[in-house]
Amino acid sequence: MTTRILSLSILLALAVSCGQQSNKTTDLGELQVSEVTVDALLADASTFVEQPVSVKGTVVHVCRHGGQRLFVVGENGEDRFRITVGENISEFDVELEGSKIEVNGIVKELIIDETYLAEWEAGLGEESEHDRGEGHEGGVGHGDDHGEAPEGEASEGEEHDAEEQMSSQLQRIQDVRDEIAASGKDHLSDYWLETIEFKVITE
Amino acid sequence: MKIRKWLRIIHRDMGYIFFGMSIVYGISGIALNHLDDWNPDYIIRISEAQLQDIPAAENISKEVAGSMARQIDQNYQYRSHFYPRSGVLKIFIKQGSVTINLDSGLAYIEVIKKRPVFREMNFLHYNKPKKLFTWFSDAFALALILLAISGLFLIRGKKGITGRGAWLTALGILIPAIFLILYL
Numbered sequence: 001m002t003t004r005i006l007s008l009s010i011l012l013a014l015a016v017s018c019g020q021q022s023n024k025t026t027d028l029g030e031l032q033v034s035e036v037t038v039d040a041l042l043a044d045a046s047t048f049v050e051q052p053v054s055v056k057g058t059v060v061h062v063c064r065h066g067g068q069r070l071f072v073v074g075e076n077g078e079d080r081f082r083i084t085v086g087e088n089i090s091e092f093d094v095e096l097e098g099s100k101i102e103v104n105g106i107v108k109e110l111i112i113d114e115t116y117l118a119e120w121e122a123g124l125g126e127e128s129e130h131d132r133g134e135g136h137e138g139g140v141g142h143g144d145d146h147g148e149a150p151e152g153e154a155s156e157g158e159e160h161d162a163e164e165q166m167s168s169q170l171q172r173i174q175d176v177r178d179e180i181a182a183s184g185k186d187h188l189s190d191y192w193l194e195t196i197e198f199k200v201i202t203e
Numbered sequence: 204m205k206i207r208k209w210l211r212i213i214h215r216d217m218g219y220i221f222f223g224m225s226i227v228y229g230i231s232g233i234a235l236n237h238l239d240d241w242n243p244d245y246i247i248r249i250s251e252a253q254l255q256d257i258p259a260a261e262n263i264s265k266e267v268a269g270s271m272a273r274q275i276d277q278n279y280q281y282r283s284h285f286y287p288r289s290g291v292l293k294i295f296i297k298q299g300s301v302t303i304n305l306d307s308g309l310a311y312i313e314v315i316k317k318r319p320v321f322r323e324m325n326f327l328h329y330n331k332p333k334k335l336f337t338w339f340s341d342a343f344a345l346a347l348i349l350l351a352i353s354g355l356f357l358i359r360g361k362k363g364i365t366g367r368g369a370w371l372t373a374l375g376i377l378i379p380a381i382f383l384i385l386y387l
Binding site for chain 1: 238242244245247282283285286287288293295296299300315317326329331332333
């Protein structure tokens with residue numbers, strides 16, 4: 001009996017210690033990190049793709065469903081840059097909203113071209129609940145902050161909603177195609193920063 | 204005979220060890236099945252208020268923004284503010300945020316509180332601790348398989364796997380199989 005209680009205690013302690021690790025940050029070690037502003041990233045993130053950067057900004061939104069991404073603003077306050085969690089960060093706390101943070105991370109790029117759009121289109125009919133829950137990393141409207149749909153047989157209303165959702169997604173795909181055509185390039189790029197570590201700056 | 208004894212021991216002790224995890228995954232599983240109906244991580248309250256005597260944007264300092272928030276509720280504690288677009292002021296307060304249309308004075312208030320218990324359970328369910336917890340939750344998944352298999356052979360006779368147990372086990376396999384046939 002005592003042995004079993006001891007085993008259980010050890011397992012519980014392990015679980016608790018694992019939970020506490022979630023907010024720890026990692027040493028960047030030898031990485032050469034460039035300091036950039038949010039405005040610089042918004043203006044031309046392409047020059048920093050796959051590079052480690054450090055950026056400071058005010059958090060204006062944290063995803064309410066799972067805290068897997070947040071948005072920071074630059075000087076003008078109107079344009080937002082997306083920051084996602086990384087391997088060492090479990091989630092962003094909604095209490096970060098309104099705080100100034102410094103994030104070290106890697107700039108990521110999603111190339112949105114005809115292949116991507118064709119896959120998106122093909123996947124609409126069979127879109128998984130997970131995809132609808134968390135959205136695509138690229139976040140071009142392919143998914144949102146809302147959660148999974150309840151399981152079970154769809155009512156007429158739900159079918160109607162699904163049709164509307166499908167039609168709005170198809171419209172979104174067409175809009176992106178138009179944007180690509182207007183850009184004069186064969187693709188659009190979506191950029192975000194994947195967090196290695198971050199800290200709240202207290203002023 | 205000896206195998207059945209070992210299966211009983213495995214079933215009993217795994218059941219004790221993973222009781223907590225079963226409750227965590229069971230409760231959070233229900234919570235996560237209904238994400239369209241509620242947010243299991245946060246309690247979010249939305250309300251509106253009409254503010255009077257709105258100052259011009261250029262006159263809104265930290266102190267002024269703080270007092271605008273306190274016009275709505277004396278307990279609101281100012282954190283920071285910014286302008287998401289022209290004519291709109293967003294004030295972050297400790298309790299959430301207040302977004303004010305500077306032309307009309309209409310304020311949209313969002314108060315956010317962490318939902319106790321469910322937030323912690325979902326944190327574990329999604330394996331957000333990662334690292335060592337991945338091993339522990341893998342052990343739990345393996346234990347569930349062992350619990351299921353050992354459970355089949357706990358009882359002999361009419362109510363065991365050769366009698367009523369066989370029908371119930373078949374039913375439990377058939378139901379998810381029907382869903383697969385219908386929806387996959």
